Amino acid sequence: MLNIRYEKTTNPKPLPEKDNPLKFGTIFTDHMFAMNYEEGKGWFDPRVVPYQKISLEPSAMVFHYGQEMFEGLKAYKTDDGRTLLFRPNKNIERANRTNRRICIPEIDEEDFLQAIKAVVKMDEAWIPTKPGTSLYIRPFIIATDEFLGVRPSSTYLFMIILSPVGAYYPEGLNPVKIWIEDEYVRAVRGGIGEAKTGGNYVASLAAQMKAHEEGYSQVLWLDGVERKYIEEVGAMNIFFKINGTVVTPKLNGSILPGVTRDSVINLCKHWGLSVEERRISVDELLEAAKDGSLEEVWGTGTAAVISPVGHLRFEDTVLQIKDGGIGEISQKLYDTVTGIQLGRIEDPFGWTVEVQ
Amino acid sequence: MLNIRYEKTTNPKPLPEKDNPLKFGTIFTDHMFAMNYEEGKGWFDPRVVPYQKISLEPSAMVFHYGQEMFEGLKAYKTDDGRTLLFRPNKNIERANRTNRRICIPEIDEEDFLQAIKAVVKMDEAWIPTKPGTSLYIRPFIIATDEFLGVRPSSTYLFMIILSPVGAYYPEGLNPVKIWIEDEYVRAVRGGIGEAKTGGNYVASLAAQMKAHEEGYSQVLWLDGVERKYIEEVGAMNIFFKINGTVVTPKLNGSILPGVTRDSVINLCKHWGLSVEERRISVDELLEAAKDGSLEEVWGTGTAAVISPVGHLRFEDTVLQIKDGGIGEISQKLYDTVTGIQLGRIEDPFGWTVEVQ
Ligand SMILES: Cc1ncc(COP(=O)(O)O)c(C=O)c1O
Ligand SMILES: Cc1ncc(COP(=O)(O)O)c(C=O)c1O
Numbered sequence: 001m002l003n004i005r006y007e008k009t010t011n012p013k014p015l016p017e018k019d020n021p022l023k024f025g026t027i028f029t030d031h032m033f034a035m036n037y038e039e040g041k042g043w044f045d046p047r048v049v050p051y052q053k054i055s056l057e058p059s060a061m062v063f064h065y066g067q068e069m070f071e072g073l074k075a076y077k078t079d080d081g082r083t084l085l086f087r088p089n090k091n092i093e094r095a096n097r098t099n100r101r102i103c104i105p106e107i108d109e110e111d112f113l114q115a116i117k118a119v120v121k122m123d124e125a126w127i128p129t130k131p132g133t134s135l136y137i138r139p140f141i142i143a144t145d146e147f148l149g150v151r152p153s154s155t156y157l158f159m160i161i162l163s164p165v166g167a168y169y170p171e172g173l174n175p176v177k178i179w180i181e182d183e184y185v186r187a188v189r190g191g192i193g194e195a196k197t198g199g200n201y202v203a204s205l206a207a208q209m210k211a212h213e214e215g216y217s218q219v220l221w222l223d224g225v226e227r228k229y230i231e232e233v234g235a236m237n238i239f240f241k242i243n244g245t246v247v248t249p250k251l252n253g254s255i256l257p258g259v260t261r262d263s264v265i266n267l268c269k270h271w272g273l274s275v276e277e278r279r280i281s282v283d284e285l286l287e288a289a290k291d292g293s294l295e296e297v298w299g300t301g302t303a304a305v306i307s308p309v310g311h312l313r314f315e316d317t318v319l320q321i322k323d324g325g326i327g328e329i330s331q332k333l334y335d336t337v338t339g340i341q342l343g344r345i346e347d348p349f350g351w352t353v354e355v356q
Numbered sequence: 357m358l359n360i361r362y363e364k365t366t367n368p369k370p371l372p373e374k375d376n377p378l379k380f381g382t383i384f385t386d387h388m389f390a391m392n393y394e395e396g397k398g399w400f401d402p403r404v405v406p407y408q409k410i411s412l413e414p415s416a417m418v419f420h421y422g423q424e425m426f427e428g429l430k431a432y433k434t435d436d437g438r439t440l441l442f443r444p445n446k447n448i449e450r451a452n453r454t455n456r457r458i459c460i461p462e463i464d465e466e467d468f469l470q471a472i473k474a475v476v477k478m479d480e481a482w483i484p485t486k487p488g489t490s491l492y493i494r495p496f497i498i499a500t501d502e503f504l505g506v507r508p509s510s511t512y513l514f515m516i517i518l519s520p521v522g523a524y525y526p527e528g529l530n531p532v533k534i535w536i537e538d539e540y541v542r543a544v545r546g547g548i549g550e551a552k553t554g555g556n557y558v559a560s561l562a563a564q565m566k567a568h569e570e571g572y573s574q575v576l577w578l579d580g581v582e583r584k585y586i587e588e589v590g591a592m593n594i595f596f597k598i599n600g601t602v603v604t605p606k607l608n609g610s611i612l613p614g615v616t617r618d619s620v621i622n623l624c625k626h627w628g629l630s631v632e633e634r635r636i637s638v639d640e641l642l643e644a645a646k647d648g649s650l651e652e653v654w655g656t657g658t659a660a661v662i663s664p665v666g667h668l669r670f671e672d673t674v675l676q677i678k679d680g681g682i683g684e685i686s687q688k689l690y691d692t693v694t695g696i697q698l699g700r701i702e703d704p705f706g707w708t709v710e711v712q
Contacts, residue, residue, distance in 0.1 A: 025504030028415060054419075055409045058517045059384060063410075063498050066422045066554020067561070072504075103561040138504055142419050148381030148428075148494055148519060149659075150557050150590055152565065161414045163504060183546060188580040190541030192559045198422020199555020201506050203548045205423070205459040209508065224544040225581050234506055303505075 002035075002046040002111045004118050009050035015126060022133050022166035024303065029123040029135075033115045033160035037105055043158065046111070048119050051161065057146040061153045067143035069098045069197045072302045073259070075120045075135040075162075075355065077127040078343035083120060083355040085137075086302075086341045088113055090259040095139065097257075098195040103152035104141055112139070117355045119160050124355070128164045132172065134341070136165040136303070168235070168303035169217060173334060175310025175324055176299070178233060179211035180220045180282060182315060186231070186254075188224030193231075193254030200256075204234050216313060218299070222282060223254065230280045236299030236307060237261035240280065241329055243293040250277040260300035264333055266349060273329075282314055289319040296327035306334040358391075358402040358467045360474050365406035371482060378489050378522035380659065385479035385491075389471045389516035393461055399514065402467070404475050407517065415502040417509045423499035425454045425553045428658045429615070431476050431491040431518075431711065433483040434699035439476060439711040441493075442658075442697045444469055446615040451495065453613075454551040459508035460497050468495070473711045475516050480711070484520045488528065490697070492521040492659070524591070524659035525573060529690060531666025531680055532655070534589060535567035536576045536638060538671060542587070542610075544580030549587075549610030556612075560590050572669060574655070578638060579610065586636045592655030592663060593617035596636065597685055599649040606633040616656035620689055622705060629685075638670055645675040652683035662690040 009030045016027055028051055035046040062068050073091045076084045092113060096106045116137060120127075127135040139160045143153030169176055184207040187193025187200055207219045220238060221231040230249050232238055237258040239248045246268045251257050268275045288294035289312070297309035308331075310324040321327070339345035340352060365386045372383055384407055391402040418424050429447045432440045448469060452462045472493060476483075483491040495516045499509030525532055540563040543549025543556055563575045576594060577587040586605050588594055593614040595604045602624045607613050624631045644650035645668075653665035664687075666680040677683070695701035696708060 025415070026502075028413075028502075032414060051414070053411045054414055054416075055411045057384075058388060058407070058410055058496075058515050059381070059494075059519075060410075062554075063418065063424055063496060064426050064494070064554060064557075066424065066556075066558035068419055068422065068554075068558075070420050101562060102558050103565060136504070138415075138420070140414075140419060146382075146384075148492065149524070150560065150564070152561050159414050163415075168505070185544055185546030188541055188544040188547065190539060190580065190583070191544065191547075192555075197555075197558060198418075198420060198424075199548075199553075199558050200422075201420075202422035202424075202458050202553060202555050204506065205508050206457060208506070209459060224546060227546070 002114050005045070005047040007047065007049045016128070016164055022128060022164055024165045024168045025136065025163055027164055029126040029162040029164070031119055031122045033119040035115065035158045037156040037158065039154040043107060046115060048122050054157065056144060059146040059148055061143040061145045061147055064148065065143070065150060066197070066199050067102060067104065067153055068140065069095065069102060069104060069195065070138060070140035071095045071196060073137045074302060074341070075127055075137060076341045077129050082343060083124055083127060084341065084343055084352040085116065085120070085355060087259050087263065087351045088116055088353055090262065094196065094257060098197055099141070101192060101195040102197050104156060107158065115160055119162060120355050123162055126162065126164050133164065133166050136163045138163065169307060171217065173308065173326060175308040175326060176218055177216045177311040178218050178220050178309050179214060179216035180312060180314040181207045181222065182227065185224040185227070186221045189253045191254060194251070194256060196256060208234060220312065228281050228283070230282060230285065231255045233299045235303055236301035239264060239298050239300060240285065240294060241296035241327070242288045244274070246273050246275045247280055248277055249280055258300055260302055260305065260337070263337060263351065264300050267333060267336055270348065286314065286317060286319070294321065296329055297321050298327065298330040298333070305337055306330050358470050361401070361403040363403065363405045372484070372520055378484060378520055380521045380524045381492065381519055383520055385482040385518040385520070387475055387478045389475040391471065391514045393512040393514065395510040399463060402471060404478050410513065412500060413502040415504060416499070417501045417503055418498040420504065421499070421506060422553070422555050423458060423460065423509055424496065425451065425458060425460055425551065426494060426496035427451045427552060429493045430658060430697070431483055431493060432697045433485050438699060439480055439483060440697065440699055440708040441472065441711060443615050443619065443707045444472055444709055446618065450552065450613060454553055455497070457548060457551040458553050460512060463514065471516060475518060476711050479518050482518060482520050489520065489522050492519045494519065525663060527573065529664065529682060531664040531682060532574055533572045533667040534574050534576050534665050535570060535572035536668060536670040537563045537578065538583065539563070541580040541583070542577045545609045547610060550607070550612060552612060564590060576668065584637050584639070586638060586641065587611045589655045591659055592657035595620060595654050595656060596641065596650060597652035597683070598644045600630070602629050602631045603636055604633055605636055614656055616658055616661065616693070619693060619707065620656050623689060623692055626704065642670065642673060642675070650677065652685055653677050654683065654686040654689070661693055662686050
């Protein structure tokens, strides 16, 4: 149980205007959570304070050696005014998995949840309510030792910032076009691919720029060893419906274990669909597209929730998925997941957690 | 040509005491160089200012997506009081190669060199002169957009900080023990391994901790695809003398093209040694150790210059290299490279650049 210190802003910002469509990740609320770590002392000084700048020495290790981790989850306002988090414990578990992989000290799971609730509660008024909007929650940890040389830091800063957001992709629920990358590699088994750390994202930028130039909004990565098995999209896991079966790459150590991925697998099984977590080669995909058995493709992620995929391109082959529109399962998943998140439909799995 | 603005510190720190042995990367000088970038405007406001904290929004992209790069080179004081840089243009070229790979705007090479010279000149008095010491120069760039979402930043901060340093490894020129890693992977072809960016270093921490626990000071990485070919050490390239021939892994896209590596290759060739840049499997190495043809092993890097390797361990096999002492070529390379760096011996390649 954290003994959180509170300092309220004396200078609140205006809430975003209700009629302006919210972008993703550009506006931040009035407060943030912060907590420090020192070797020997552990995590200390948990606090909810006004949103403010971080001041670090230029030698702070985070600027040089990439020892940083983050998470992403969302809070929703229900029609009857309650505030719900969606499966926060999955993010917290994953955060500690990332921490272990990159040698950052873990945070007690209950303390972590308490921290999220504390800052979300403080800025509850910032949770937007228009369809497709929510409050994005960004916990992150950075290495703060003032030291040049490669080793884990002995001091860290943990923060949680909040951003009222709209759709992650400008397309919204409209199908996106995805580029299957055959030159650059994001991650490889034995590496940091399953951790949520900056190094995986910086590795993805060049391919993303290439895809954008070709008119594609996201990159679908192949494995780094054989460069033939499907991994995941820049910020989403990927699903295919092939011949009636829902197929998604299995967790192999180089892809992020998505919370939305897990939710979608559970929902599909709950609906009686057959679901396979296994290796899928790009050849299998091209074949399935050719013979018509590739019925639907969608990405899953906290930011985009469900993102139908209308086109895939691999080298010179362009695949249009069915009519390029929103597939039936994608739509049903989107409606169900967001329905649960907003407390509008039954939550059979107990996924939502109320902030009181 | 940069129009550099100068602001001198009014509060100079005491120089490190001459008799205290310098550690690596813990003390910083009185000034730093800084310059900003904005899309549409380019790099602007080049300045040499007092060493000071950086103040960033918690949403600054560098804290989340790892878009950061760095370089490392050194300045030396000659016996007649001149200040020399060692092959700065190689670092500057590599910096721009890193920049291209991770979508950071390039910096004009002449401007870059001018910036290094300007700040080194300002803090020239900080260059230590004891044997084995030097002024370590750390240029780095961080992404500063206040934005959550994966894309290249549109604003950056470029800085150069300076640190008077002693030996990088506590061992100094004494042979280090190196652990050949068979579980974790640092980088893979198609990834960011040849770029000098934080993501590669964070990926190395867990293996480094494991090696430390076993009494080894550094990790030698294998390739990410077959996990069988030698790549490089945590912060050094690696060389072997096998049967009279100097062998080093060829630049394959996943290892850093070291400046010291290049210098060592040139020196060895200059001395008439046969040098091969090629793939070397761990099996070949074990064989060579067994039949006695593995004559010498050393690492090369700006921080350590030349670091003789006395022991290698791969899984359950421990290899002692010859008598575990400093090899003949290692010693000659160390003497020659540092001799050139300090302006004490002839510089046949024109590697040193004077700061005037
Ligand atoms: C690389 C990557 N894959 C997948 C996901 C989807 O994970 P989640 O559903 O937990 O948001 C994300 C985003 O969080 C991601 O960054
Ligand atoms: C991963 C890695 N390999 C090799 C080197 C050696 O390169 P250089 O000789 O340019 O210092 C370094 C250090 O710079 C490094 O970080």
